[in-house]
Amino acid sequence: MKEVQALVFDVFGTVVDWRSGVARWLGPFLAAHGRGDLDPFALADAWRRRYQPAMEEVRSGRRPFTRLDVLHRENLELVLREHGMDPGRMAEADLDDLNRAWHRLDPWPDVLLGLHRLKRRFFIAPLSNGNILLLANMAKRAGLPWDAILGAEPVRAYKPQPEAYLRTADILALPPGRLCLVAAHNGDLAAARAAGLATAFIPRPTEHGPGQKIDLAPEQAWDWVAEDFVDLAAQLGA
């Protein structure tokens, strides 16, 4: 455990509150298009439900690597149609701006302080399925002090495929055991552990809203379990 040199972070859910953030930008969009009757949180959930199936097309090899902004945009159009709206009749700039809601998500309250402390002792980077521009715009807006923007795009593989973790370790010139994945999702951590990474679990019990049922607690004996990023920094002596 002592030899961890780099901390790599899941982002959607672990670092940022995607559901509230996406709903915040969906609300005015729906109102402007005459659909103020729709619940923006329900649409955010519907948009997110299409996230894993879209990446699965790439993981399975049925589709070449395609960055997340493109998948998000395709999924947005499907969700709008599913709710009786016609994206073909909307301005391209409006759709692109809404798609970039994912670039403008806010971090959970403990994140900035925790990351600034962790950065003093470790190399810190996102290991997210988000693309470089999405993660970089998010960091610039929110002040996330990453040392580099890593994730699916530089390694051309989506988590939880082992290549996503192993090629990230290769970029950092470290054996996998010198990286620790920090995530709020037991499944992501299980895949990281199978690839040889150390693991740290942080619960985010309202990621999916007030009725969340999953990922409320650790499901394996992860190397660290912390309340939030500040607690993790304290546990790691940072």
Next chain:
Amino acid sequence: MKEVQALVFDVFGTVVDWRSGVARWLGPFLAAHGRGDLDPFALADAWRRRYQPAMEEVRSGRRPFTRLDVLHRENLELVLREHGMDPGRMAEADLDDLNRAWHRLDPWPDVLLGLHRLKRRFFIAPLSNGNILLLANMAKRAGLPWDAILGAEPVRAYKPQPEAYLRTADILALPPGRLCLVAAHNGDLAAARAAGLATAFIPRPTEHGPGQKIDLAPEQAWDWVAEDFVDLAAQLGA
């Protein structure tokens, strides 16, 4: 010109003084290995002379994409042998540490202030032939406030190949003309212009030492010519 949204920077020579930096770490290494008689600046120049030929193996397709840390290490061993030293009898940790001299280069005096100003108005990133870890370690040590670490490794192409510029624009989801390359090298700028990028020249008249003969002045009508990064920020209204 008005539509530039991202500034991408050449790094070795333009952002950092590689020659003094590499010589600074070579000096103690040579002394420790009984070769205090050798001039560390001359060895830094010899190491750097092998830089373009090594990348040319990759550009030509004779060798698959190989990150710069690996090329630097191979070149270091060649330079040491050329000077009568045997890297095979040196500690691996010593050679790796010396190879990482390229991760520990200092920026020219105007860089930090200039980049902090430019970052407020533009997306800023390196577009260097250095690999991600090299550029990220350099940024962490020197405080370079990049919005993302771009360059040869994420696009798997070495400048001046057009793919290096065009795939970087693609990562940023911008047409090439919305990117501006900032560089101290006319050849790099010429290749960027041929790929459709805007161009800014900053002279670094001592990059190669006191007797420098090349790149002392702009050789084309670049879109901007500035004395240094602070002057560039002023010209760009940042």
